[in-house]
Amino acid sequence: MEETAAPQKGTVTQRAIERITAMIREGELEPGERLPTERDLAARLGISRSSMREAIRALTVLGVVEARHGSGIYVTRLEAGDLLETFGVVADLSRGRSLVELLEVRRVLESTATALAAARITPERLAEVERHLAAMNAGDDPEHILAHDLAFHREIAAAAGNETMAAILEGLSSRTFRARVWRGYQEEGAFARTRREHAAIHRALAARDPEAARAAAAAHVGAVEEWLRAQL
Secondary structure: OOOOOOOOHHHHHHHHHHHHHHHHHOOOOOOOOEOOOHHHHHHHHOOOHHHHHHHHHHHHHHOOEEEEOOOEEEEOOOOHHHHHHHHHHHHHHOOHHHHHHHHHHHHHHHHHHHHHHHHHOOHHHHHHHHHHHHHHOOOOOHHHHHHHHHHHHHHHHHHOOOHHHHHHHHHHOOHHHHHHHHHHHHHHOOHHHHHHHHHHHHHHHHOOOHHHHHHHHHHHHHHHHHHHHHHO
16 A cells, blocks of 8 residues: 655645635735634644744745734734835845846836826925935935935835835835945946936926836836846
């Protein structure tokens, strides 16, 4: 008689993760609600407590559930900002081809967000975009430029009026990678080019021209993609 191989632990843990996320998706567990005990969940799903513990640990890292000291495990009240941490870790740790792929995603989202911003931006937020642009043009210190570059794009993403898109873009805008780009641009004498790209984005926003804004943003991120491919 043939022996049946025991299921691999990773498979069991993955199944537990899927079952818990399904419970949340289907409303059996609500955001902010405390999870049943580890023992009860393990018994309900028919798995070992060690596999359940691994599943809960993985869901905690993903931000789906959160541990409250002395209180238990709760379903996170997921909002757009909760996407930031996971995307930020991915962006900071990506290298080579994976980073190029992230930039491709950012190009699509940032061009869309910039087009939306051109239609929706308030005079106050446009003034902030202009202030950061002026600050970027005021010197050649990469750290100073980097800070205002981040703020420039953050204001535009916020002006688009879509919090989820803004959160994803924030996560994709790795400060570590941007610093590397600015150092590379400084070495290549390419500051003037990227300043022109930022100025084109600002002009399109000021003109309330969504299609020009889309094209300017796509060209800007596309130039970063081209630079990275050359580095590879």
